[in-house]
Amino acid sequence: MPESMLEPVSPLMGAISEGALTVRDAGPTGMIALRGDLSDPAFTGPVEALAGVPVPGVWQASGSDTRALLWMSPDELLLLMPYGEPRSAAPRLQAELDGQGVFALVQDVSDMRVRLKIEGSQMREALARLTPADVSPAAFRAGSLRRTRIAQAAAAIYVLSEERAEVFCFRSVADYAFRLLSGAARNAPDFEYF
Structure with missing residues (x-):
């Protein structure tokens, strides 16, 4: 089959986790x-x-x-x-x-990294559970980016707004990162730190 006819596939195959926050695979980027x-x-x-x-x-x-x-x-x-x-x-x-x-x-x-989207009012609380980066609104405003870690995986976090962020990580840890973010998002409203 010619290469131009192949559809790109994300390692997470469009995964979505919905709960207190939504964590979703942004798909091939x-x-x-x-x-x-x-x-x-x-x-x-x-x-x-x-x-x-x-x-x-x-x-x-x-x-x-x-x-x-x-x-x-x-x-x-x-x-x-x-x-x-x-x-x-x-x-x-x-x-x-x-x-x-x-x-x-x-x-x-393009095929080395994945892009995960996090949406919801407690986005910062979920991220604070996983990263040593200061994710407070004063230190990490919309339009800001940090290279850091989420648990044991290298990542970059890009804050788009008070309720939206994106996490970039290597393809090899895509499932691990998705599960971490989904777990942290599950009970995020209990926190209300920010």
């Missing part, structure tokens, strides 16, 4: 890891042109549900886009940066 000098316009210019959004500040994200740039470290961004786009976009951007003599790494990581 296009992701490009970008490493370079975030203060160099020769790097950020082509990245912003591809993303369609500005490079975010430290511990921030910019964009929308379908297309966003996430600050991952002082020299790394994660570009989110519709699944399938990175296959051609990543090599094209790498070639453009190479052609300008810009030192950068552009890698399609």
